[in-house]
Amino acid sequence: GAVVSQHPSRVICKSGTSVKIECRSLDFQATTMFWYRQFPKQSLMLMATSNEGSKATYEQGVEKDKFLINHASLTLSTLTVTSAHPEDSSFYICSARRVGVGYTFGSGTRLTVV
């Protein structure tokens, strides 16, 4: 299979603080991972493509200094929401591709900024 683990599943943080979300490929190596954001009753919007050993590629309109992505190993990508505000509250989902299997999504992280 191709299992992608995302942690934490839920997090509540105070406005102005930073939150780190981890995405791990458990049984395969992923040179590329993707980060999505999903607002209630809406679709998944691609935020950025995380590339192992190099800088992430951000979609238009996504602030790279606010959403820091680090892909330091072949099995781990992290998304840090810096100086979080209530409007950053959302469901964040990562995905990774395993050759021959396709793309697998993590179970998501529900971020609530209060």
Add this chain to the structure above:
Amino acid sequence: GQQLNQSPQSMFIQEGEDVSMNCTSSSIFNTWLWYKQDPGEGPVLLIALYKAGELTSNGRLTAQFGITRKDSFLNISASIPSDVGIYFCAGQLSKGGTYKYIFGTGTRLKVLA
């Protein structure tokens, strides 16, 4: 961000009925995928389509990759209560050696027992 047009937006059907939803785009895709998402979870892949005109089944699900490569449909036959959820299409864009998925706007399905 870029999204695919998916319809219908939502639908209520009776158990046992067949369901059809489709996805259209102004862009050409070389891969189409269909996902189902349950509340509070990440999407789960249902069917992947890799070639224009391809028709693929997965149990009660059937999906087709449009000839123009700009559309796809998903059919669910003999729906059951556990089919409830949100269905998303996704198209893969490739450019300069990189690729990414663009998701449809979703179809919310509710099955009445």
